[in-house]
Amino acid sequence: MKKINWLLGLAIVLVAMQSCMKNKNDSPSTPVAGLMAFNLASDKNQVGFDIGGNVFTPQPLNFLNYTGVYNGIFVGTRTLTAFDAMTNSSIASANTTYEEGNYYSAFLIGTSNNYRTLVVADSLDSLDAVAGKAYIRYINAIPDSTAPTVTVTANDAPVNSGVLSYGHISRFMPVNVGNVTITTSNGGNISTNRTFPVTEKKIYTILLAGNPASNNMDSVQTRYIENGTLQ
Structure with missing residues (x-):
């Protein structure tokens, strides 16, 4: 294993x-x-x-x-x-x-x-430790009937882009280490982006969450957490 x-x-x-x-x-x-x-x-x-x-x-x-x-x-x-x-x-x-x-x-x-x-x-055992790579995935927990487009870039190079409906989570995907930017937008009431550094062989989950009708602490935002490190 x-x-x-x-x-x-x-x-x-x-x-x-x-x-x-x-x-x-x-x-x-x-x-x-x-x-x-x-x-x-x-x-x-x-x-x-x-x-x-x-x-x-x-x-x-x-x-x-x-x-x-x-x-x-x-x-x-x-x-x-x-x-x-x-x-x-x-x-x-x-x-x-x-x-x-x-x-x-x-x-x-x-x-x-x-x-x-x-x-x-x-399914963390399915991920391979590769030099120069980290893994990310993201979940759309923004309660809205629209399906926003989620776009991921790593060091300004495109990684993935597509619609992600509420309640869905992407697969883990490899990205180059450095700065990862994730942008989420439906062209209306959902608009959020975040850039953060990722480290070699680490695994991250990105959280897209919040109330599209709010401008307070519960507004739409992007957070991320670290799941672990591949050896």
């Missing part, structure tokens, strides 16, 4: 699980997967996530916040629920089959009592 240096959350959980199992007559280790969760619902702050009834967000997430690491979870078909941490009421759920050793991302998207929890398999 390809060696990948992930953020530390899953590794800590794995060590803890393996230590517990060794203390119980050296039974085999418990199979686990990794899950990272994002709050991309512009009008929802203080969001928690639980899976199978067990909360795995140490702190509630405000808009555009995420768990920061892949958290270890048990494998199998399980229900992931985003909930309002202030009222402890469910917002949206999704059933997904989690496989051992794989990594997943969960996104709460939507607005105005119309929400979805999207779970995607990140």
Whole structure:
């Protein structure tokens, strides 16, 4: 299996699980997967996530916040629920089959009592560590009926351009290291762009989110996070 240096959350959980199992007559280790969760619902702050009834967000997430690491979870078909941490009421759920050793991302998207929890398999093992290359993908979490055009350039050279409907996420794509610019526009109420540096063999997720009708902190914007580093 390809060696990948992930953020530390899953590794800590794995060590803890393996230590517990060794203390119980050296039974085999418990199979686990990794899950990272994002709050991309512009009008929802203080969001928690639980899976199978067990909360795995140490702190509630405000808009555009995420768990920061892949958290270890048990494998199998399980229900992931985003909930309002202030009222402890469910917002949206999704059933997904989690496989051992794989990594997943969960996104709460939507607005105005119309929400979805999207779970995607990140398929990180399919990515090759290539000198001079990083990997990026992007999700359209802007709740709007239009399908904006998303254009990506790396060091001013075109990488990809096309429409991306609300609730869809692109595949990971290789880009040259340096400055990556991502522009999102529907020619009307959606217009955002961001330039950021990418580092060799690192993996990034770009978040396109916000309320097209707002000019405040919940307005349409572009953020990015780092998933890990290929070795």
